[in-house]
Amino acid sequence: MWHDDMAVFQFNPNSKDKANSNSKMENGSEYKPTVMVTNDDGIDATGLRSLVRVLVSSNLFNVLVCAPDSEKSGVSHSVSWRRALSVKKVEISGATAFAVSGTPADSTSIGLSKTLFPSVPDLVVSGINMGSNCGYHIVYSGTVAGAREAFFNGVPSVSLSYEWVRGKSKVDNFILAAEACMPIITAILAEIKNKTYRQNCFLNIDVPADVTNHKGYRLTKQGKSVYKMGWKQVTSEAQGGRMLSTMTMDSSTSTEACVQEQPSSTQEEHLLFETEVRGAPVDDEDDYCYAP
Numbered sequence: 001m002w003h004d005d006m007a008v009f010q011f012n013p014n015s016k017d018k019a020n021s022n023s024k025m026e027n028g029s030e031y032k033p034t035v036m037v038t039n040d041d042g043i044d045a046t047g048l049r050s051l052v053r054v055l056v057s058s059n060l061f062n063v064l065v066c067a068p069d070s071e072k073s074g075v076s077h078s079v080s081w082r083r084a085l086s087v088k089k090v091e092i093s094g095a096t097a098f099a100v101s102g103t104p105a106d107s108t109s110i111g112l113s114k115t116l117f118p119s120v121p122d123l124v125v126s127g128i129n130m131g132s133n134c135g136y137h138i139v140y141s142g143t144v145a146g147a148r149e150a151f152f153n154g155v156p157s158v159s160l161s162y163e164w165v166r167g168k169s170k171v172d173n174f175i176l177a178a179e180a181c182m183p184i185i186t187a188i189l190a191e192i193k194n195k196t197y198r199q200n201c202f203l204n205i206d207v208p209a210d211v212t213n214h215k216g217y218r219l220t221k222q223g224k225s226v227y228k229m230g231w232k233q234v235t236s237e238a239q240g241g242r243m244l245s246t247m248t249m250d251s252s253t254s255t256e257a258c259v260q261e262q263p264s265s266t267q268e269e270h271l272l273f274e275t276e277v278r279g280a281p282v283d284d285e286d287d288y289c290y291a292p
Contacts, residue, residue: 032060032061032062033060033061033062033122033123033189033192033193034061034062034063034064034119034121034122034123035055035061035062035063035064035121035122035123035124035125035185035189036063036064036065036066036108036111036112036117036121036123036124036125037051037052037055037063037064037065037066037067037095037124037125037126037127038065038066038067038068038104038107038108038111038124038125038126038146039067039068039104039126039127039128039129039142039143039146040068040071040072040073040074040075040103040104040126040129040141040142040143040145040146041071041072041073041129041130041143042067042068042069042070042071042072043065043067043068043069043090043097043099045071045130046130046171046174047127047128047129047130047160047162047174047177048065048067048127048128049092050128050174050175050177050178051125051127051128051160051174051178052065052092052094052095052097053175053178054175054178054179054182055095055125055178055185056093056094056095057094058182060186061189063094063095063096064095064096064097064111064117064121065090065092065095065096065097065098066097066098066100066107066108066110066111066116066117067097067098067099067100067104067107068099068100068101068102068103068104068106068107068142069086069088069099069100069101072103072104072142073129073142074140074141074142075103075104075142075145076139076140076141076142076145077103077105077145077148077149078103078105078145079102079103079105079106079109080102080103080106085100085101085102085106085110086100086101087099087100087101087110087116096117098111098116103142103145104126104142104143104145104146104149105142105145105146105148105149107146108124108126108146108147108149108150108153109149109153111124112124112149112150112153112155120155121155122156122189122192123155123156123157123158123185123188123189123192124146124147124150124155124156124157124158125147125157125158125159125160125185126143126144126145126146126147126150126157126158126159126160127143127146127159127160127161127162128160128161128162128174128177128178128181128207129141129143129159129160129161129162130162130164131161131162131163131164132161132162132163132164132206133159133161133204133206134206134223134225135222135223135224135225135226136223136224136225136226137225137226138204138222141159141161143159143160143161144159144204146159147159147202147203147204148202150202151201151202154199156188156192156197156202157202157203158184158185158188158202158203158204158205159202159203159204159205160177160178160181160205160207161204161205161206161207162174162177162206162207162209162211163206163207163208163209164209165209168209169209173209173211176211176212177207177211180207180211180214181205181207183217184203184205184217188203204222228277228278229275229276229277229278230275230276230277230278231273231274231275231276232273232274232276233271233272233273234272234273234274235272
């Protein structure tokens with residue numbers, strides 16, 4: 001898998017112009033590659049809408065959208081087996097769009113099946129996710145799964161995530177993130193057209209919070225960072241009690257989970273827990289590999 005703090009590879013600075021020149025077919029008629037967009041934050045998410053807006057406004061692509069009808073973050077590559085999916089057409093200016101009641105992987109799968117669209121897209125782009133997807137977090141990410149499902153089906157794909165910082169990041173930054181990724185998208189499509197695109201991988205791109213001052217594009221290996229998560233018991237309005245127990249998990253060191261229980265005079269039949277972040281270890285290795 002290709003992955004980097006900002007993007008995944010260096011490319012010819014003229015790659016966008018190259019892609020534009022390649023948009024003319026030999027017979028003189030205009031050719032536009034087809035890009036299908038999905039995500040895990042839902043079809044109404046600002047990240048997806050910003051990406052679609054930038055793709056459409058470039059006038060370089062036919063844009064399709066097939067995404068979950070609601071927020072599906074952290075569902076990884078789960079799929080729907082025993083229930084029918086509902087699909088509803090959604091109006092998005094400049095694109096043909098459908099909202100799916102399933103997961104990101106479901107959305108990609110049905111989008112590639114030719115049941116909604118007449119042909120398979122040239123490229124699938126999953127995102128833009130609100131929050132980074134670095135290190136081992138790609139295992140949990142529905143955004144990455146949306147791209148991975150396309151890869152499983154032999155379709156080139158890329159997942160995009162923006163490092164949203166609460167209190168600092170602005171909604172408009174999603175537009176900037178999409179614009180920053182446009183040279184990569186056009187370069188990928190140029191390589192697909194020229195049949196030089198690598199077939200044994202898909203791309204995972206993370207855009208830094210300060211996107212306007214990013215330092216370019218690098219090809220690197222997947223990191224090993226993972227959040228230290230904890231579980232805390234919470235009470236519903238009906239329970240009205242205090243926290244009963246806390247479970248701390250340090251999955252980065254493979255330690256066994258431990259439970260600290262506080263005395264309680266009431267035994268609840270159903271307990272309610274929620275996760276909380278206890279720490280975010282960072283992979284300190286800086287072994288980057290630049291693409292030619």
